[in-house]
Amino acid sequence: MFHLIVTVCLAASSQSCAPVLLPEGDAGDLANCEAGAARIAEGWMEGRTDLRAAGAACTANADLPAAPLQEIAPGVHVQLGEPVQMEQSANGRIANLGLVIGETVVVIDAGVSRAEGQALYVALRRLTDRPVSHLVLTHLHPDHIFGAGVFAEAGAEIVVHAALPDALAVRGPIYLENVQQLYPPAEWIGTEVPVPDRLVAGTERLELGGRALILTAHPLAHSESDLTAHDTGADVLFAGDLVFRQLAPVVDGSLPGWLDWLAAPPRPQPRLIVPGHGPVAEGWDQAVAPQRHFLEALAASVRQQIAAAVPMSLAVEAVADALSPLSGDWNDFDATIRRNATAAYKELEWE
Ligand SMILES: [Zn+2]
Known part of the structure; x- marks a missing residue:
């Protein structure tokens, strides 16, 4: 397969450009890809006045950067992100992404940028040319959603929590x-806020x-928009964050x-x-036991501070101290423990 790649630059800076893959240009051979290239590239650029096209070319799938996927069950593929915070990453590709291949393909989370979404799309097209029917976004955080554009343009319905x-x-x-401030333009040119097509309120x-x-769709937990996807045949749960x-x-x-969510595991x-x-976990306990321990310790420590009427700023430091024995078990513990303690304090002081 050949893909249409448009070199897209920031209108304001001719130095900052990135390859943007337009899936409408996908073709089985070079000639067919080239035949539609100019029209498709022009159509995509229309209305994107902050961007400028600097050429288009058709490139074989094998010559494009592809996400490293592993097949964890028949037809179920995952890309494991680097398990660090966005601030610690060179390109923000920190979230786990997934594909489930049936007669159509469902993508679960799209990554932090157009570039990350494209790499996943290229990897997907190495596996199958079946239509991408859905993109499920597990919640609203940037490391999971901003690669959505390439899948929407490939025809996927974007499915999210209501x-x-x-x-x-x-x-x-x-x-x-935030993404634009953290990473160089080559990582984020063409990245846009996704527009959901379908909302899930229950199951x-x-x-x-x-x-x-x-x-x-789950009640308030990690975020306000947590949506899980269970492939019942392969028995794989995409839990998101x-x-x-x-x-x-x-x-x-x-x-x-x-x-509460952790206390009520899915049955079976x-x-x-x-x-x-x-990493992918085998079974519920392996998946959640360390996290439950962490969150229970956080809740207990914050409640103790609130019961002793310690003001928030001091309580946050005390909670960070109290939980510090856990810091060796978790990447970027120090970068997020105060944010967690603050959020927990604000919530639990109303109990
Ligand atoms: Zn998240």
């Missing part, structure tokens, strides 16, 4: 700015022909809500669990 659009309307532009079944995914391994968990929803328990960050 609470995601309102939250994204407020935070999407801020997240995008929904996604049919992909020959297999199905059960999507479940409801499960952190190796990378210190970050509370952006509700600490008691998250502990899934065989494999793909966390939002860190």
